[in-house]
Amino acid sequence: MADDGMLLNFDLSPDAFAPIKRLKGGSWKDRLTARKSAEYGRQKAQERAAGAPQSIPNYGEVQSEEEEYIAQVQPPTKRARTDGGQKGKAQSTGAVPLRPNGYVSSLFTYNPRTEADAKKETEPAPVQDEAPVEPSNAPLSDELATFTNLGLSTTIASHLLKKLNIKAPTAIQRKALQHLCTTSTDAFLQAETGSGKTLAYLLPIVHHICQISQQMKDAGQKFTRESGLFGLILAPTRELSKQISTVLEGLLSCCHWVVGGIVTGGESKQSEKARLRKGINILVATPGRLADHLNNTEVLDVSKVRWLVLDEGDRLMELGFEQDLQRIVGVLNLRGRAPATIPGLPERRTTVLCSATIKANVEQLRSIALKDAVSLAVDPAEFTAEGDIPKDQTFSAPAQLKQSYAIVPPKQRLVSLTAVLRQAFRRKGTVMKCIVFIDAADSVDFHFEVLTREKGEKVDAEELRIPRLSKTGKITQGTTIAEANTDGLATFLQGISSGDVRVFRLHGSLQQHTRTSTLKAFANSTDPSILICTDVMSRGLDLPNVDLVVEYDPPASKDDHLHRIGRTARAGKDGRAMIFLMPGCEEGYTEILKEGKPRNITKHDADELLRKGFAPEKGVVKEKSWEEAATDWQIDVERWALEHPKHLEQARRAYQSHIRAYATHVAGERQIFDLKQMHLGHLAKAFALRDKPSSIRVPGQRPGKSVAGKSKEVRRAQAGKIASTGTKRKAGGAMEDVEGGENDEGEGRRKMVAKSRMAMVGASEFNLG
Numbered sequence: 085m086a087d088d089g090m091l092l093n094f095d096l097s098p099d100a101f102a103p104i105k106r107l108k109g110g111s112w113k114d115r116l117t118a119r120k121s122a123e124y125g126r127q128k129a130q131e132r133a134a135g136a137p138q139s140i141p142n143y144g145e146v147q148s149e150e151e152e153y154i155a156q157v158q159p160p161t162k163r164a165r166t167d168g169g170q171k172g173k174a175q176s177t178g179a180v181p182l183r184p185n186g187y188v189s190s191l192f193t194y195n196p197r198t199e200a201d202a203k204k205e206t207e208p209a210p211v212q213d214e215a216p217v218e219p220s221n222a223p224l225s226d227e228l229a230t231f232t233n234l235g236l237s238t239t240i241a242s243h244l245l246k247k248l249n250i251k252a253p254t255a256i257q258r259k260a261l262q263h264l265c266t267t268s269t270d271a272f273l274q275a276e277t278g279s280g281k282t283l284a285y286l287l288p289i290v291h292h293i294c295q296i297s298q299q300m301k302d303a304g305q306k307f308t309r310e311s312g313l314f315g316l317i318l319a320p321t322r323e324l325s326k327q328i329s330t331v332l333e334g335l336l337s338c339c340h341w342v343v344g345g346i347v348t349g350g351e352s353k354q355s356e357k358a359r360l361r362k363g364i365n366i367l368v369a370t371p372g373r374l375a376d377h378l379n380n381t382e383v384l385d386v387s388k389v390r391w392l393v394l395d396e397g398d399r400l401m402e403l404g405f406e407q408d409l410q411r412i413v414g415v416l417n418l419r420g421r422a423p424a425t426i427p428g429l430p431e432r433r434t435t436v437l438c439s440a441t442i443k444a445n446v447e448q449l450r451s452i453a454l455k456d457a458v459s460l461a462v463d464p465a466e467f468t469a470e471g472d473i474p475k476d477q478t479f480s481a482p483a484q485l486k487q488s489y490a491i492v493p494p495k496q497r498l499v500s501l502t503a504v505l506r507q508a509f510r511r512k513g514t515v516m517k518c519i520v521f522i523d524a525a526d527s528v529d530f531h532f533e534v535l536t537r538e539k540g541e542k543v544d545a546e547e548l549r550i551p552r553l554s555k556t557g558k559i560t561q562g563t564t565i566a567e568a569n570t571d572g573l574a575t576f577l578q579g580i581s582s583g584d585v586r587v588f589r590l591h592g593s594l595q596q597h598t599r600t601s602t603l604k605a606f607a608n609s610t611d612p613s614i615l616i617c618t619d620v621m622s623r624g625l626d627l628p629n630v631d632l633v634v635e636y637d638p639p640a641s642k643d644d645h646l647h648r649i650g651r652t653a654r655a656g657k658d659g660r661a662m663i664f665l666m667p668g669c670e671e672g673y674t675e676i677l678k679e680g681k682p683r684n685i686t687k688h689d690a691d692e693l694l695r696k697g698f699a700p701e702k703g704v705v706k707e708k709s710w711e712e713a714a715t716d717w718q719i720d721v722e723r724w725a726l727e728h729p730k731h732l733e734q735a736r737r738a739y740q741s742h743i744r745a746y747a748t749h750v751a752g753e754r755q756i757f758d759l760k761q762m763h764l765g766h767l768a769k770a771f772a773l774r775d776k777p778s779s780i781r782v783p784g785q786r787p788g789k790s791v792a793g794k795s796k797e798v799r800r801a802q803a804g805k806i807a808s809t810g811t812k813r814k815a816g817g818a819m820e821d822v823e824g825g826e827n828d829e830g831e832g833r834r835k836m837v838a839k840s841r842m843a844m845v846g847a848s849e850f851n852l853g
């Protein structure tokens with residue numbers, strides 16, 4: 085195998101420094117630094133030979149670029165062990181022969197020792213509870229728990245059964261129906277992800293409106309779409325609004341005279357106005373767009389709204405929609421006072437706040453929108469008393485969800501992700517769909533390109549703007565590459581999985597129509613599929629057949645973690661979730677994972693993932709060891725990135741955006757996700773970069789603004805500054821959900837950008853959205 089003229093990543097035999105090798109590749113500056121470092125290395129080796137104390141890389145401290153460089157070009161006389169004495173492979177112990185041309189990949193050297201490794205010898209391995217676990221978010225099996233017993237009309241109950249294949253209510257649906265069908269008190273609706281909260285609030289609303297229509301009929305009046313707007317549902321993102329609207333449509337097909345509608349950002353306001361003019365009985369909306377219509381659309385009459393739902397209420401507050409909500413509730417209060425002439429229409433409005441996680445920020449919502457609200461939680465122990473809002477309580481993941489974490493050193497992250505996906509899709513039917521969460525849009529784009537790259541592909545910078553066919557053959561005329569190719573074939577799985585696997589990418593920086601069509605394509609795909617996305621996908625979305633969720637980058641907060649992993653194991657189905665953590669302080673996150681009360685949680689390490697993922701394929705004539713296969717894969721990606729300017733730039737942008745996102749975790753988790761502890765040089769390898777961190781600059785950025793491009797001290801100071809501002813990662817992460825043009829979500833984004841800019845000086849060039 086050629087060495088690409090790059091020596092940075094290779095270990096050399098101890099005598100490799102004499103005679104001096106001629107360095108190739110890189111800039112003259114790099115070659116000069118390399119020569120000086122090699123000389124320095126020879127000096128040090130001589131000193132050691134003369135008995136000077138040996139220096140062992142200290143991973144806890146961020147090494148200077150020079151130390152890092154020396155560590156890579158100069159082999160220590162005896163290598164630092166990274167495996168607690170267990171592995172012994174890929175080290176110059178002779179266990180694994182050197183590669184034919186005399187080097188082993190630095191993927192397996194200088195990796196930090198994990199805290200767990202240190203404890204391994206003393207602590208017994210945790211015993212896994214393999215007993216089958218009852219799903220906690222499945223429909224109830226209690227014979228008495230039927231929709232009709234809970235007060236729903238037989239028409240709706242039989243429609244649920246025959247058309248929607250919904251036989252029995254879930255626990256939260258039973259609670260909601262019992263309460264909301266009989267009283268008009270406000271309520272907090274809290275239950276695990278995938279427990280059917282959408283129907284839990286929609287069914288009572290449809291039930292009441294059907295009763296109103298019956299009473300109007302009895303009174304000799306006709307119920308039509310012009311009878312009034314009775315129900316209003318607000319959701320934080322367009323995708324979620326669309327999903328709720330689809331569920332509503334399905335439900336209303338049993339009472340076609342009741343009309344549902346939707347207004348969200350990204351749509352034409354004129355056509356929305358036309359629909360509002362025709363009349364809508366139940367409206368799903370995003371807050372900014374609704375506030376806009378309340379201001380500008382006279383035909384929108386909200387005087388008869390008697391049911392208001394704030395879905396993902398905590399998220400609505402996080403995204404900075406507080407003012408919009410205040411305005412909407414203010415208008416509803418003011419206009420709703422007019423005496424209603426509709427028979428059966430309740431006097432007061434019922435407001436329902438709904439989420440799998442309800443945080444202390446709903447205190448503000450309570451003051452804005454709710455009155456004497458009762459808590460409808462599946463497990464009442466979660467709540468201090470009837471009516472009390474839980475304060476920073478912990479919420480649980482579905483019991484049947486199998487959770488695991490993988491401790492992976494920064495250098496091995498990319499190759500380990502590949503290994504996980506190779507293993508998941510190797511046998512047909514094991515995993516149908518997988519979602520990989522990544523923290524920044526640039527990083528999503530980079531990983532999508534890596535996983536769909538074609539061997540021998542030649543792309544030059546000019547191609548960035550040339551319309552072309554997408555990798556699955558769809559024409560993407562007139563779009564830039566940033567918009568094109570949101571789906572492709574998983575080329576890295578060719579020859580490994582039994583059929584084609586598709587890869588999709590999704591983030592808030594894509595145009596709305598691209599977001600919508602990509603989401604639809606992933607949801608409807610009949611091929612096994614991988615969705616690489618940001619947190620824009622973490623809340624509320626119900627995608628079929630998602631068997632595996634991988635949190636490749638850590639979530640911004642523990643609530644986000646629960647929402648992310650909640651995209652699988654829905655409505656009683658099985659599911660698996662894995663989170664990647666790095667050795668060292670990130671291992672502290674396992675305590676937070678346990679707060680989600682997982683039934684059991686399995687630990688993996690990088691070696692295990694790589695061994696399984698890169699195990700020799702059966703029938704291959706010349707088998708490679710898993711280490712060789714993993715190394716070859718990594719080198720291949722690095723070479724691909726080096727060869728194409730577009731990909732190199734993408735990798736650098738991804739690296740920078742990831743560092744920026746990493747620096748903005750919520751205050752309570754900053755000692756776990758501590759940028760100061762991050763080995764930026766090792767991390768670069770996970771982005772297929774061979775550059776020194778200080779030279780990773782993306783063209784077009786203002787010099788001196790790049791975190792990665794600053795000196796270590798400045799980086800540290802900046803990281804400390806960010807950490808001390810109290811800025812939450814939400815500020816960045818939230819941008820994902822609210823990316824958009826002139827619409828409510830765009831408004832949310834603007835608010836968040838303004839907030840985050842105040843605290844993250846110089847961060848504006850990083851694309852988190």
Ligand SMILES: Nc1ncnc2c1ncn2[C@@H]1O[C@H](COP(=O)(O)OP(=O)(O)OP(=O)(O)O)[C@@H](O)[C@H]1O
Pocket residue numbers: 223249250251252253254257275276277278279280281282283439440623624625626650654655
């Ligand atoms: N009673 C039921 N029986 C069977 N399936 C159901 C039932 N109620 C809802 N479902 C299905 O469960 C899935 C999850 O429902 P839904 O999206 O409402 O969950 P959720 O609690 O709102 O989740 P999240 O907290 O992630 O938003 C949907 O596919 C829905 O069709």
